[in-house]
Amino acid sequence: MAITSANQLELLQTAEAVAREKMIDPGLVIEAMEESLARAAKSRYGAEMDIRVSIDRKTGRATFTRVRTVVADDELENYQAELTVDQARQYMADPAVGQTYVEEVPPVEMGRIAAQSAKQVILQKVREAERDRQYEEFKDRAGTIINGLVKREEYGNVIVDVGAGEAILRRNEKIGRESYRPNDRVRCYIKDVRREQRGPQIFLSRTAPEFMAELFKMEVPEIYDGVIEIKAVARDPGSRAKIAVISYDGSIDPVGACVGMRGSRVQAVVNELQGEKIDIIPWNEDQPTFLVNALQPAEVSKVVLDEEAGKIEVVVPEEQLSLAIGRRGQNVRLASQLTSLDIDIMTEEEESARRQKEFEARTKLFMETLDLDEFFAQLLVSEGFTNLEEVAYVELSELLVIDGVDEGTAEELQARARDYLEAQAKAALDAARALGAEDSLIQFEGLTSQMVEALAKDDVKSLEDFATCADWELAGGWTNDGGERVKDDGILEPFGMSLEEAQDMVMTARIMLGWVDPAELEAEEADSEEAGEEESEA
Numbered sequence: 001m002a003i004t005s006a007n008q009l010e011l012l013q014t015a016e017a018v019a020r021e022k023m024i025d026p027g028l029v030i031e032a033m034e035e036s037l038a039r040a041a042k043s044r045y046g047a048e049m050d051i052r053v054s055i056d057r058k059t060g061r062a063t064f065t066r067v068r069t070v071v072a073d074d075e076l077e078n079y080q081a082e083l084t085v086d087q088a089r090q091y092m093a094d095p096a097v098g099q100t101y102v103e104e105v106p107p108v109e110m111g112r113i114a115a116q117s118a119k120q121v122i123l124q125k126v127r128e129a130e131r132d133r134q135y136e137e138f139k140d141r142a143g144t145i146i147n148g149l150v151k152r153e154e155y156g157n158v159i160v161d162v163g164a165g166e167a168i169l170r171r172n173e174k175i176g177r178e179s180y181r182p183n184d185r186v187r188c189y190i191k192d193v194r195r196e197q198r199g200p201q202i203f204l205s206r207t208a209p210e211f212m213a214e215l216f217k218m219e220v221p222e223i224y225d226g227v228i229e230i231k232a233v234a235r236d237p238g239s240r241a242k243i244a245v246i247s248y249d250g251s252i253d254p255v256g257a258c259v260g261m262r263g264s265r266v267q268a269v270v271n272e273l274q275g276e277k278i279d280i281i282p283w284n285e286d287q288p289t290f291l292v293n294a295l296q297p298a299e300v301s302k303v304v305l306d307e308e309a310g311k312i313e314v315v316v317p318e319e320q321l322s323l324a325i326g327r328r329g330q331n332v333r334l335a336s337q338l339t340s341l342d343i344d345i346m347t348e349e350e351e352s353a354r355r356q357k358e359f360e361a362r363t364k365l366f367m368e369t370l371d372l373d374e375f376f377a378q379l380l381v382s383e384g385f386t387n388l389e390e391v392a393y394v395e396l397s398e399l400l401v402i403d404g405v406d407e408g409t410a411e412e413l414q415a416r417a418r419d420y421l422e423a424q425a426k427a428a429l430d431a432a433r434a435l436g437a438e439d440s441l442i443q444f445e446g447l448t449s450q451m452v453e454a455l456a457k458d459d460v461k462s463l464e465d466f467a468t469c470a471d472w473e474l475a476g477g478w479t480n481d482g483g484e485r486v487k488d489d490g491i492l493e494p495f496g497m498s499l500e501e502a503q504d505m506v507m508t509a510r511i512m513l514g515w516v517d518p519a520e521l522e523a524e525e526a527d528s529e530e531a532g533e534e535e536s537e538a
Helices: 005-022 026-045 112-140 210-218 223-227 254-259 263-273 287-294 318-325 327-337 348-370 374-382 386-392 396-400 408-436 451-458 463-467 471-475 499-512 518-537
Strands: 049-053 062-069 083-084 100-104 145-154 157-161 166-169 185-196 199-205 228-237 242-245 277-282 301-305 311-316 342-349 477-481 484-488
Touching: 026 049, 026 062, 026 112, 112 185, 112 199, 145 166, 145 210, 145 451, 157 185, 166 185, 185 210, 185 484, 210 223, 210 228, 210 242, 210 263, 223 228, 223 254, 228 254, 228 327, 228 396, 242 254, 242 287, 242 327, 254 277, 277 287, 277 484, 287 301, 287 311, 287 327, 311 318, 311 348, 318 327, 318 342, 342 348, 348 374, 348 408, 386 408, 396 408, 408 451, 463 499, 471 477, 471 499, 499 518
Parallel strands: 062 083, 166 199, 242 277, 311 342
Antiparallel strands: 049 062, 062 100, 145 157, 145 185, 157 166, 185 199, 228 242, 301 311, 477 484
């Protein structure tokens, strides 16, 4: 094939047709043609030559040129694509290193192999351009809902035609009992868009909590306008879901707005999610109140929140226990996801038995350590005293409110408590030293003798050992093991040490040892604060 006047316009027409079909810029197709023609010309004139082709965007005329670069005498390597300054004087008036000499060469006749090669180049370039266009089109649509047509199913994954490309709905992102046939319409949430070697990959989901939130945004104008906000969503896809909403307009009921007239709005979402039951819950800043709402339809008698541990105890009447837990634990699991708290549900009888057990244990503690009779020890527990430290170091006036306790009795109680605690501390210190605990650890501020003993038993015997500990090793924490939350016991967790306290103490030890520069630490904290402020402003 030769590029003659007869088929010059055909090049432009072909480029336009391909560009229109693939929805890409015609200029990219013409560039691919130029590259393919240049490659064919090199196979004719020689691979070492720098042959370039330019196609006129108006006439379709292809111009073949040979480009040679002027180089210094000692740098001449490729005689076909380079010239020395002396050689260049034959063609140029005042040549300089780095200049190029361009001369037109005759067009080439394109044989069958060259034409096939040119076709491959054009197809590759068009394919790359098409992929780039798809990625640019969908990268900003992640987090939105899209409608598509089912094309086929591969190993349980559904391939969906989304207009300008294909997307994949993985089997673990489908609602359990859903099945699709070719040309079925499907509505999905764009979970992720990735640029990969084989082209842009668009991942869809129908099980993501965000899918439900976006569906409500489409059905409830108040959510779209920002008057109502969805604060949290928890789903058991295809079965049940809970969604927490708040209204920023006192005259609008967030739950009623989401339900709609005769349930029309929520029913539209339910129908899209294959009958998934949805509990719409008013969001509340007060976590216990929010949890009571989240456990609906069960009635809650009492809530006890442990903020440090991120746990919450819920007490319900006996007849409400199965309703609060739900079938296979579904209700409490969704409430836990919604509130981001570990929920421990117990009946009133179980809570009463536990409190009685705690009462008896504290009574026994005071009887044995303070040499008190049972009645007097029970008085202390009834007044809210839970341990010896509270008795030893509380204000004297707080002991005097107990019936039958005068100033002398109160002072005697505190003296006995302090003597016992001091004896315990001395015994723990002696045990720690016997285990090899060093003075650097014993004298470290914030560690009690009992803590030092516990550390020494775990082979943490010096300040250097302590500084190498991770915060969770000291305070405990949770890890995810195959989808199950597993508790990691901390060395100092029995002493009530929090994760934040452990972080501060370990960092202090590292600074004392010279491992960390305080100035650099302050600079990092300042940078992170600035970054946080910029994100919040954005």
